[in-house]
Amino acid sequence: MTRLLYILLFFIGFQTQMSAQASVNDYKYIIVPKQFEFLKSPDQYETSSLTKFLFNxxxxxxxxxxxxxxxxLSKNRCLALRSxxxxxxxFLATKLQIDLKDCNGNIIMSSVEGSTKVKEYKKAFQIAIREAFVTFQFLNYEYVANEDVKASGTRVDNSSEAKEIEKLKKEVEALKAKKEEMKTMISEEKKEIIALENKPKEEVKQIIEATVDLEPESSPKSEILYAQPKPNGYQVVDMTPKVVMFLLETSKSDVFMVKDENAIVYKEDxxxxLSKxxxxxxxxxxxxxxx
Structure with a gap:
């Protein structure tokens, strides 16, 4: 493209973009994505690399x-515009336009449209990007700190922090409720075990037979399980070895509570x-x- 056409493009863009110069000057940095939305892979045709190079x-x-x-910038992303x-x-042409957006997604400035009828993709995209950059090339950019821009970053950060705090509060409340539910379940299980401990053995056997579904005695579980000592009880593993359950000790010998389940394991005759x-x-x- 001739120098005359570059200058013509600049003046076309200049008339519509002059009012935006002050806004662009409010921002200290430009963030370039590694992949633009219309492409299929990161830095395809070196579009991102070229864009970053030209801005610098x-x-x-x-x-x-x-x-x-x-x-x-790490502390306040609103100091940067995102390209x-x-x-x-x-029709039969590659046409690209570069927008600069603030941290809230508002377009602060748009370039002139870069266009070419070159058919080879890489060359076409790079020509179109260079043409669009005429807008930024002659803008005489110079960063001037703007307190409103800095403050907008603080507001975004505070809003995100407030949402995160609220989310954590809800998670803590849910955990507290779950903890109270578990305490109630454990307390009820302990009461049932204590009640059984205070009853005669024959009466306990009658209660169990009246309230449970018994598996046929002729088909006991053939898989061998091993109880391995652990603090406050045992872990039960199979032949794999895979942990099957954890047994918690009770005040009664040969009677264990199964951790995290409504179940007990006990020895009889x-x-x-396993009663579940x-x-x-x-x-x-x-x-x-x-x-």
Whole structure:
């Protein structure tokens, strides 16, 4: 493209963009994405690399979004404008326009449209980007700190922080409610065990037989389980070995509570049994448990 056409493009853009210069000067940095929305892969056709290079060439301070950022920008993303490239419709032509948006997504400035009829994609995109950059090339950009821009970053940060705090509060409340629910369940289980401990053995057996579904005695579980000592009880593993359950000690010998389940494991007549309450009934199964 001839120098005359560059100058013509500049003056076309200059008339519509002059009022935006002061706004662009309010921002200290430019953030360039590694992949623009109309492309299929990061830095395809070196579009992101070229965009960053041209911003830096013409006096701006540009970074990729995944680079190590300056400390002030890391703390306040509103100090930067984010570059977006829009691919416009064109018959047999590649047409691109560069928008600069603030941290709230508002367009602060748009370039003139860069256009070319070159068919090879990489060359076409790069020509169109360079044409669009005529707008920023002659803007005479110079950063001037704007307190309103800085404050907008603080407001965004505070809003995000407030949402995060509110989310954490809800999570804490949910955990407290769950903890209280578990305390109630454990307390009820302990009461049931204590009540059984205070009853004669025959009466306990009658209660169990009346309230549980017994698995056939002729088909006890053949899988061998091993109880391994742990603080306050045992962990039960299978042949894999895979942890099957945790047994918590009670005041009664050969009676254990199953951790995190409505169940107990106890020994009777030389055999170990698992008694589990599933919400509407109790099931009883024999275990091949080795200590």
């Amino acid at each position: 060439k013409y006096g701006y301070t540009a970074f990729f979004e995944d680079e190590d950022l300056p400390e002030d 977006h490239i829009q691919k416009n419709k064109g 030389g055999f170990w049994y 309450y599933n919400g509407d009934k109790v099931t009883l199964s024999q275990l091949n448990l080795k200590f």
